[in-house]
Amino acid sequence: MSSEVTTGDEVHSDRTSVSEPLSDSHQHGMTGSQAWNLYASHFLSTWNIRTYEFTAIIFTAAAYPDTLIASSIRGIVRTLASICFASIVGRWVDHAPHRLKTLWSTISVNRISVISASVLWFFLVSSESATQGSLQSTSSITQDIMFGLILFLEVLETLSASGNMLSMERDFVVTAADPDGQPYDLTHLNSVMRRIDLICKLIAPILISIMVSATSVRIGVFVVGALSTASWGVELICAKRVWDLNPRLRVLKTIGIGDSNTVSQSLPPSSSCHKISRALRRYRQDFENYFSSEVWIPSMSLSFLHISVLTYSATFITFLLNAGFSLDLITIARAAGSVVEISSTVVTPIGVHYLSKTKGHGRIRGVVARVNEDSEDPGVRLLERFPGQQPATETGLERLGLWGISWQLLNLVPVVFALWSLSPDTTTTTSSAIVSRILGPIATQPLLAFTLFFFLSISRLGLWIFDLTTQQLTQTMNPTSQRSSFTGVEYSFVSLFGLAQHIVAIVLHRPEQFKWIALMSLGATAISTVAYAGWVWKMRGHLVHWDRIGKGCKCVKVRLRQVR
Secondary structure: OOOEEEOOOHHHHHHHHHHHHHHHHOOOOOOHHHHHHHHHHHHHHHHHHHHHHHHHHHHHHHHOOOOOHHHHHHHHHHHHHHHHHHHHHHHHHHHOOOHHHHHHHHHHHHHHHHHHHHHHHHHHHHOHHHHHOOOOOOOHHHHHHHHHHHHHHHHHHHHHHHHHHHHHHHHHHHHHOEOOOOOOEHHHHHHHHHHHHHHHHHHHHHHHHHHHHHOOHHHHHHHHHHHHHHHHHHHHHHHHHHHHHOHHHHOOOEEEOOHHHOOOOOOOOOOHHHHHHHHHHHHHHHHHHHHHOOOHHHHHHHHHHHHOOOOOOHHHHHHHHHOOOOHHHHHHHHHHHHHHHHHHHHHHHHHHHHHOOOOOOHHHHHHHOOOOOOOOOHHHHHHOOOOOOHHHHHHHHHHHHHHHHHHHHHHHHHHHHHHHHHOOOOOOOHHHHHHHHHHHHHOOOHHHHHHHHHHHHHHHHHHHHHHHHHHHHHHHOOOHHHHHHHHHHHHHHHHHHHHHHHHHHHHOOOHHHHHHHHHHHHHHHHHHHHHHHHHHHHHHOOOOOHHHHHHHHHHHHHHHHHHO
């Protein structure tokens, strides 16, 4: 279906015409049937993405058992692909007029890449050279060719997975959601979708590990490919049902042509230089739009947290194993952390509802609540669908997000102290000697392990509350035409900071140096907290209701006097 293109003054008239059927559709809100089909489609996508994400690590280790080179190359290629192309995928999602076709495309590309990669993995792990672990055998050239094709397919899988998340979370869900306060409003849908993602992240690796351990890696490859094939059609049908039953999803998006298409007019339109110049200009424009957005600071704060190793990541687990913790204990702690993460999807809607009761705080609240729906300001489009309801919800999101990231920071402090006590001290510095004196007595007791894992696990509650609130803020405080491209740039920064984490771990690779990495991770979390708090202060004009605290103190004093 051809895309609609508007320029100049036509954008306003087209936006008005597009929003007309939306008001009619309010009486036909999202039903339980639509929601369950939406959840089913997202579950199948997430399950397949999480399953392949984990099993590919097992397949790489089975094909190249005596070296970490293949695993490192694979991780670098996937990370670089996300850094370079995530924003381009986001722009494509924003500019594609047909929502269902866009979602179908991401699903189909992801399934084709996984199925094709599974075929190659099947032959790669079955080869005699892979079984023997000899990279210098006569078939090593064939292995390298197959592995190179797998890397190409994994780039497609990574980008299509990002496109699927962008299309679903930044377009499909936002458009289909009911007004605030309804059973299927945006806060509720976001929480359930994230709950599905976290459950898949927890269960998929466990089940696939049990299956591979009970059978073989070849059977695991076959099962991954078979699951992707079997779920492909079901996922498409579920998405189609949601699209059929929701009038808002069927409205085509309009595309405004800006300066991004008017580049290098002196060059022939068909020349390679013109195409490269246009691509680079669009890429730069995505980053300019990101930093000009009102909500880029929360997004950057969330992205910057990915530089921290204070999470149940491969780097942290490797350190724990070297420090003498058993794999069983680590697995139990990681499972507990996952349960806490899932609980954040229950806490967030309740917290947003409670903290949204405060109205009219901050400069943005007062302005947005009074603007006309037909204003030309792009920021006003946030209220196009449900005017007058968003400001209170945004207040709750901002306040709960601050509580979340502050909770994470406070609970990571004892984690860092425990790690300083745990890490071998080969250098005699004053600070490390003081920490050793304070924490030395508990180093040989179960209290150390409890402190480390308990506070690390409950810190995950704050992280995912902050993640959920920031996600909804970026969904609602960005223009419709920039939601996915904004998140694509965010994904690029997430991958960049994740890469920086691995580089730091390579530089400070000795076990006794891990405490410095932990301290830097705590500093990164503190920087994110301060940056987000400053943004909330800018939005609301304050962080704490000192007047309410004063009233509370007066009430306490009065009651104490009465008791006396």
